[in-house]
Amino acid sequence: MTPGEQARVAAERCGVTVREVGTIAEFLLVHRLFTEIWRPDPSNPPVTVELMRALSHAGNYVAAAFQGDRVVGASAAFLAAPAGEVLHSHVTGAVRRGVGYALKLHQRAWAVARGLTRITWTYDPLVRRNAYFNLAKLGALPEEYLPEFYGPMADALNAGDESDRVLAVWRLGLPHVAEACSGRPYRPEVPDGAVAGLAARDGRPVRGGTDGPAVLVALPEDVEALRRDDPGTAKAWRHAVRDVLGGLMASGARVTGYEDGGYVVVPARDR
Structure with a gap:
């Protein structure tokens, strides 16, 4: 199937219509959705109505998923460097299962076109x-790996934590991407002898070695609950993932995928 057909199928499966939006009334609906999801400080929304208007008018991507007249998902993105090659997706959110996937496939079809x-x-x-x-x-x-990328964030999902991020790159023409967009999730190869660079023990991070053909970097089951209920453990996970995953990536290691609750990383010497 073409990217457009894959996007249409994904939208139909979750009962929504995904399309670009361009009116103030539509941008207000998107703004309300993002406020519902992130519950930000009023002075620091994920994106303003005025910015969405400017992005859309300048030929960037602002789209929403509609269930009837209700917006149940939305995404805003802008063209990035190198010119003519990259779209940077600034914010995407959804309140119904499957809608985020439909939005991303619509975004991919828009970019490929x-x-x-x-x-x-x-x-x-x-x-x-x-x-x-x-x-x-x-x-x-x-x-x-981008430590403290946004600085302190004043919203219900991120408040009280350090805003480390990773830059995800979606290479739209790769075969495994096309497979994933057809509904077959991508699973990386995990070579024999892979070592646990970071594991979980009784809910806390435990560091291991990184001397192997691949390094497995575990993640907490629910870091958002930890931020609320056990901030000390959430902070321990933040610093452990920063040190292990961030350290490996800084040394030239490559993340090859997600498996069994964490990242699969191939060190630079084995590439």
């Missing part, structure tokens, strides 16, 4: 469901 070859976005590397979604469901891969 304009001759773009990749889409990038940042996400919190500690959030396990997002890692699975980005790497397995979509076939994107982290290519850069």
Whole structure:
């Protein structure tokens, strides 16, 4: 199937219509959705109505998923360097299962139709469901670790934590990406002899070795619950993942995918 057909099928499966939006009334609906999801400080929304208006008018990507008249998902993205090659997805959120996937496939079809070859976005590397979604469901891969990327964040999901992010790069023409967009999640090869660079023991991070053909970097089951209920353990996970995953990536290691609750990383010497 073409990217457009894959996007249409994904939208039909979850009962929504995904399309670009361009009116103030529509941008207000998107703004309300993002406020519902992130519950930000009023002075620091994920994106303003005015910015969405400017992005859309300048030929960037602002789209929403509609269930009847209700917006149940939305995404805003802008063209990035190198010119003519990259779309950077700034914010995507949804309140119904399957809608985020439909939005990303619509975004991919939009980018491919304009001759773009990749889409990038940042996400919190500690959030396990997002890692699975980005790497397995979509076939994107982290290519850069970004400590404290946004500085302190004043919203209900991120407040009280350090805003480390990884840059996910979605290389739109790769075969495994096309497979993932057909509904077959991508699973990386895990070579024999892979070592646990970071594991979980009684809910806490335990560091191991990195001397192997691949390094497995575990994630907490629910870091958002830890931020609320056990901030000390959440902080321990933040620093452990920063040191192990961030350290490996800084040394040239490559994340090859998501498997069994964590990242599979191939050290630079084995590439």
